[in-house]
Amino acid sequence: MRKIIIAGNWKMYKTQAEALEFVQTFKSKVDNTNESREIVLCAPFTTLGAMSKNLHGSRIRLGAQNIHWEDAGAYTGEIAGPMLTEIGVNYVIIGHSERRQYFGETDETVNLRLLAAQKHGLIPILCVGESKSQRDAGETEKIIINQLKRDLVDVDQNNLVIAYEPIWAIGTGDTCESTEANRVIGLIREQLTNKNVPIQYGGSVKPNNIDEIMKQSEIDGALVGGASLDPADFASIVNYQ
Numbered sequence: 001m002r003k004i005i006i007a008g009n010w011k012m013y014k015t016q017a018e019a020l021e022f023v024q025t026f027k028s029k030v031d032n033t034n035e036s037r038e039i040v041l042c043a044p045f046t047t048l049g050a051m052s053k054n055l056h057g058s059r060i061r062l063g064a065q066n067i068h069w070e071d072a073g074a075y076t077g078e079i080a081g082p083m084l085t086e087i088g089v090n091y092v093i094i095g096h097s098e099r100r101q102y103f104g105e106t107d108e109t110v111n112l113r114l115l116a117a118q119k120h121g122l123i124p125i126l127c128v129g130e131s132k133s134q135r136d137a138g139e140t141e142k143i144i145i146n147q148l149k150r151d152l153v154d155v156d157q158n159n160l161v162i163a164y165e166p167i168w169a170i171g172t173g174d175t176c177e178s179t180e181a182n183r184v185i186g187l188i189r190e191q192l193t194n195k196n197v198p199i200q201y202g203g204s205v206k207p208n209n210i211d212e213i214m215k216q217s218e219i220d221g222a223l224v225g226g227a228s229l230d231p232a233d234f235a236s237i238v239n240y241q
């Protein structure tokens with residue numbers, strides 16, 4: 001059985017006070033959420049310590065949005081695995097298209113970060129996806145197969161989540177048709193040695209399209225940006241039918 005994982009990606013939103021306010025409202029809304037669904041909040045580094053204390057004993061898991069490949073060192077602005085595990089972080093997003101696009105992240109650094117996450121017992125959420133121009137040029141399959149090949153060198157597929165995030169669907173309100181997302185996610189699964197890796201869809205997931213997305217046979221959850229910032233919206237996503 002493949003695990004269902006619904007993760008919120010807060011990106012660079014929420015101060016510590018705002019994060020705690022979210023948690024207070026959100027917690028009670030997921031009390032009765034089906035046990036089989038893993039709920040994750042990938043929050044900014046400055047909020048993780050306080051959130052971890054607040055979420056203690058709850059079923060909500062905590063995620064970070066990046067990890068460096070060294071355990072410590074002269075890497076200004078980066079974060080190391082032991083800093084995350086010490087405060088109870090369980091997941092980490094790696095290779096998000098915003099990191100690849102704006103911060104020079106490459107398949108090689110994505111691979112190093114994946115290996116580091118696993119070394120520290122964190123579950124990486126690896127993001128892959130094509131841009132609009134790549135899709136229009138008919139290169140979607142090639143791009144994704146290449147990303148997977150390079151990103152997953154020596155990565156343990158028993159401790160991994162993948163998110164298919166077509167770049168043109170992120171933050172645009174322009175969701176990928178759920179059947180098309182299902183097709184690409186099926187293709188991603190074909191590339192894996194472990195067929196039970198949970199594969200999420202991400203890109204403009206909202207309360208009004210989550211049911212349709214989760215009906216698809218290959219889709220094991222969602223990585224949610226904008227709609228995860230509001231506790232009521234994210235709770236209705238997590239509590240999809």
Ligand code: PGA
Nearest residue numbers: 170171203204224225226
């Ligand atoms: P979005 O972001 O839901 O706001 O489109 C998804 C993501 O970037 O992970």
